Amino acid sequence: MKGSKKFKKGITIFSFLLPSLLAFSIFSIFSIGYSFFLSFTDWDIITEPNFVGLSNYSNILHSEEFWKILGNTLYYMVLYIPLIIIFSIGVAMLLNVKSKAIGVFRTIFFIPVLTSWVAAAMLWRWLLSPYYGPINAILQVFGIPGPSWLYDSVWAMPAIVLASLWKDVGFFGLIFLSGLQSIDPAYYEAAEIDGASKFQRFRKITLPLLSPTIFFVLIITSINSFQLFPQVMIMTQGGPFGSTEVFMERIYSYAFKYYEMGYASAYSWILFVFIFVFTILQWTLQKRWVYYEA
Amino acid sequence: MKRKGSVSKVVYYVVMIALSFFMVLPLFWMITTSLKDAGALTAIPIEWIPKKVTIDSFRKLFEIFPFGKAFLNSVIVSVSITIVNVFSACMAAYVFAKIPFKGRELLFGIFLITMMIPGSVTLIPNYLILRSFHLLNSYLGLVLPSFFNIFGIFMLRQSMRQIPDDFIDAAVIDGASQWKIFFNVIIPLSRPMIATLFVITFMGAWNDYLWPLIVLTDKNKMTLPVALSMLNGQYSTEYNLLMAGALISIVPIIIVYAFAQRYFEEGLTAGGLKG
Numbered sequence: 001m002k003g004s005k006k007f008k009k010g011i012t013i014f015s016f017l018l019p020s021l022l023a024f025s026i027f028s029i030f031s032i033g034y035s036f037f038l039s040f041t042d043w044d045i046i047t048e049p050n051f052v053g054l055s056n057y058s059n060i061l062h063s064e065e066f067w068k069i070l071g072n073t074l075y076y077m078v079l080y081i082p083l084i085i086i087f088s089i090g091v092a093m094l095l096n097v098k099s100k101a102i103g104v105f106r107t108i109f110f111i112p113v114l115t116s117w118v119a120a121a122m123l124w125r126w127l128l129s130p131y132y133g134p135i136n137a138i139l140q141v142f143g144i145p146g147p148s149w150l151y152d153s154v155w156a157m158p159a160i161v162l163a164s165l166w167k168d169v170g171f172f173g174l175i176f177l178s179g180l181q182s183i184d185p186a187y188y189e190a191a192e193i194d195g196a197s198k199f200q201r202f203r204k205i206t207l208p209l210l211s212p213t214i215f216f217v218l219i220i221t222s223i224n225s226f227q228l229f230p231q232v233m234i235m236t237q238g239g240p241f242g243s244t245e246v247f248m249e250r251i252y253s254y255a256f257k258y259y260e261m262g263y264a265s266a267y268s269w270i271l272f273v274f275i276f277v278f279t280i281l282q283w284t285l286q287k288r289w290v291y292y293e294a
Numbered sequence: 295m296k297r298k299g300s301v302s303k304v305v306y307y308v309v310m311i312a313l314s315f316f317m318v319l320p321l322f323w324m325i326t327t328s329l330k331d332a333g334a335l336t337a338i339p340i341e342w343i344p345k346k347v348t349i350d351s352f353r354k355l356f357e358i359f360p361f362g363k364a365f366l367n368s369v370i371v372s373v374s375i376t377i378v379n380v381f382s383a384c385m386a387a388y389v390f391a392k393i394p395f396k397g398r399e400l401l402f403g404i405f406l407i408t409m410m411i412p413g414s415v416t417l418i419p420n421y422l423i424l425r426s427f428h429l430l431n432s433y434l435g436l437v438l439p440s441f442f443n444i445f446g447i448f449m450l451r452q453s454m455r456q457i458p459d460d461f462i463d464a465a466v467i468d469g470a471s472q473w474k475i476f477f478n479v480i481i482p483l484s485r486p487m488i489a490t491l492f493v494i495t496f497m498g499a500w501n502d503y504l505w506p507l508i509v510l511t512d513k514n515k516m517t518l519p520v521a522l523s524m525l526n527g528q529y530s531t532e533y534n535l536l537m538a539g540a541l542i543s544i545v546p547i548i549i550v551y552a553f554a555q556r557y558f559e560e561g562l563t564a565g566g567l568k569g
Contacts, residue, residue: 016476
């Protein structure tokens with residue numbers, strides 16, 4: 001009797017977990033193993049895969065292209081990450097006031113977050129049109145000759161950064177806003193009594209207490225930046241002259257345009273290693289600057 | 295003191311309105327472009343407000359591409375993914391929150407570890423798995439991976455843990471089965487978190503691009519982002535057409551947002567986790 005009850009409980013647990021377990025085993029566990037296996041093969045998806053050992057990895061690491069896309073990705077990160085953090089904190093501080101209009105402002109900053117990247121990237125391609133787009137038209141009003149943006153290998157990546165800032169600032173602004181709102185107002189009151197200036201309060205109270213949020217945003221934005229994709233696909237397709245080629249765009253092209261499944265898989269594992277090492281590095285470095293309230 | 299307050303208030307509003315202007319300008323440009331005819335696209339100086347307002351671009355959009363179909367496809371796909379995703383997560387989360395068994399925490403740990411593996415690694419094998427089951431170009435194939443949603447499990451587990459055990463014990467004494475408890479006690483008490491997951495999963499599915507791009511290659515099955523990216527390639531200079539399409543794709547999500555703003559913001563702030 002007791003045994004059958006236990007058996008029944010096991011069946012119940014199993015049935016509750018079944019959908020998740022099934023999808024997890026196939027699309028995560030098996031998939032990860034399969035991808036790892038593929039990365040050691042040469043496979044055109046039609047004939048049988050050939051085992052080629054580490055040659056995909058060594059070919060990638062010895063290719064000029066790899067170092068170029070790594071450089072492009074790091075360039076994007078160097079521009080995007082500091083700017084998105086600064087702007088988002090700014091937006092969060094502006095939204096962190098009591099005002100009747102705040103709901104409207106919140107919504108305005110949030111609409112780009114709601115749009116799909118495909119729609120947003122198409123829009124930005126058009127906004128940045130050198131002759132017929134409004135951005136260069138506005139620059140002209142101030143007497144600044146606008147660049148060719150996406151058609152210029154120097155300006156294409158900054159243009160993508162610009163579009164990403166517009167799209168993401170509302171999202172990270174909201175995250176920083178919840179960080180700001182969790183700071184105890186007593187700190188500011190005490191500082192004010194001590195005669196601390198606004199800047200001192202920001203420097204000595206806001207920043208340290210916001211540092212865990214900054215750390216969190218830093219981690220997410222780095223992971224996302226390594227996997228930059230729709231912006232590039234819609235706005236430049238990697239051009240001009242490969243100046244915006246990035247990991248995901250290459251992986252997509254190798255796998256689904258040239259059907260080099262093994263090479264593409266190896267690329268995805270190299271990308272994983274970069275993301276992993278970068279994340280670990282940030283975790284170890286956080287001790288030096290992230291302040292956790294005891 | 296009062297004067298200083300009102301000056302800083304003015305400065306505040308000037309800054310806010312300037313920033314809002316830059317945030318809204320692109321959307322304004324999207325709307326006006328969609329109402330232009332082809333000639334107005336290359337007008338110099340640019341027409342901020344179209345001299346001749348027309349909805350030809352919308353008409354043409356539906357003529358050259360099964361765009362209405364794409365819209366419907368997006369609705370079907372996003373709703374299915376959302377239901378599957380949240381429901382499956384609810385079921386698993388109930389066990390992880392309330393039904394202890396040997397190895398439970400280990401299993402949860404293994405689930406969590408896979409969050410470390412970026413989607414880029416599983417993309418190619420998942421495509422190949424669907425291919426070998428002949429599930430490419432099918433919504434079933436597109437939806438299947440959504441049955442596992444660690445983020446949803448994690449969030450729901452947190453909220454289900456708050457439910458007092460007494461509620462469950464009382465139901466057990468009344469002779470209710472685990473399924474009955476799940477549907478009559480757990481689900482109703484987790485409603486806020488379920489609603490939150492619902493809206494953010496819906497938004498993610500509605501806007502998702504890469505996975506549907508590789509799974510759906512049949513024109514008649516494409517979702518909006520995939521359809522738009524195809525138009526973007528084929529009609530790359532007909533911006534009135536592209537902006538009309540982009541606009542149509544944005545409207546539903548903004549409507550959902552208007553009705554569920556709180557859930558959106560809560561979900562996405564917590565959802566930052568997911569990255």
